[in-house]
Amino acid sequence: MEEIRIPVEDQRVAMEILGRFDEHLKAIERATGVQLLLRGGEFILRGEPRQVREGKEVLQRLRETYRVQGVITLHEVNQAIRAAKGSVREREAEAGDEILLTTPRGKQVRPKTPGQKNYVDAIKRYDITFAIGPAGTGKTYLAVVMAVVWLRQRRISRIILTRPAVEAGERLGFLPGSLEEKVDPYLRPLYDSLYDVLGVENTERYLEKRIIEIAPLAYMRGRTLEDAFIILDEAQNTTPEQMKMFLTRLGFGSRAVITGDITQIDLPRGQESGLVVAQRILHGIEGIAFQFLTGEDTIRHPLVMEIIRAYERVEAEEAKTKE
Incomplete structure (x- = not known):
């Protein structure tokens, strides 16, 4: 089990990422398997290493979406999930699976x-x-x-x-x-x-x-x-x-x-x-x-x-x- 914390610079961004009634949060958790929490000005991601990596990538992409568009919809969340999963898989393939x-x-x-x-x-x-x-x-x-x-x-x-x-x-x-x-x-x-x-x-x-x-x-x-x-x-x-x-x-x-x-x-x-x-x-x-x-x-x-x-x-x- 792995855990990382990502600081929230702007509460408005956090609310957009979570979505109304946590709709976006639930979509991210379902798609990646990561446990996502917002506590004390930080996003907390828990799960297996790949789940955490995918969850982190989704958050980074959604923060960029908000910076450009000023709003995040479920459509953008699903796009970010697909892109993040592909990106993480590609990086892992490039890095290899060799355990030192x-x-x-x-x-x-x-x-x-x-x-x-x-x-x-x-x-x-x-x-x-x-x-x-x-x-x-x-x-x-x-x-x-x-x-x-x-x-x-x-x-x-x-x-x-x-x-x-x-x-x-x-x-x-x-x-x-x-x-x-x-x-x-x-x-x-x-x-x-x-x-x-x-x-x-x-x-x-x-x-x-x-x-x-x-x-x-x-x-x-x-x-x-x-x-x-x-x-x-x-x-x-x-x-x-x-x-x-x-x-x-x-x-x-x-x-x-x-x-x-x-x-x-x-x-x-x-x-x-x-x-x-x-x-x-x-x-x-x-x-x-x-x-x-x-x-x-x-x-x-x-x-x-x-x-x-x-x-x-x-x-x-x-x-x-x-x-």
Whole structure:
């Protein structure tokens, strides 16, 4: 059973979507099988994953219908249902039904969008894969999943996850505590992904045996990493020198995935991002893949997708102004 919540920006839109005496709501529930509720300024959708996806797609189409026409009739609802069902089936067919793994809590992990499927396929095919895209597109999570899959298949003997310890307006030296305590908050998202994929007990056991290693990027200097699955997260916050250092750590039998969002660079003003430089100079080299994920691949709260699209529109307008 899955549940998602979609904020209601305008109560008039919600009333039009529900219809008189909930006529539209009942039609949507009958056609998709989803349970649809309006509570506390949010639409709540409950059901099996496909039912929820179809219900969400119907709501998005009806919101657009209201924006254009200012009214929603049962005819438009039925049209939205047919279109949504076809769209969801088409996306699922493109994404494929491959289950990558099942978490300790029973959640089946699979690519949910065509972009995510292309990303997973690239990890399988290429020694180095760059994944560039906004928050919530599964860049880090899917990389961790593939690392765990390969570890279980004995295709590699260890997993190494690393991040540059850089945040806007902060410096490690001014933070309280030991060096380990200072860098831990920067690495915490990597622990969170591992806990979800492996469970806490398995993760701690692998960390204790050094089968999994989580460390700041600076700790990679001088090492050659063989027979390993290496993930560099938040790569937009590397310098060109750090990126070169990381890429030249790759040893025999290893695979590297580099993830980042070039719209959220926290380096000092005037400092070029190592991810941006790598994208420019490494594109086209055999054995290296660049996968670009977009707001359409966002699997977080529906509002995150709207936020990403809003920023993308503004950035596109600013780019046109500069031309």
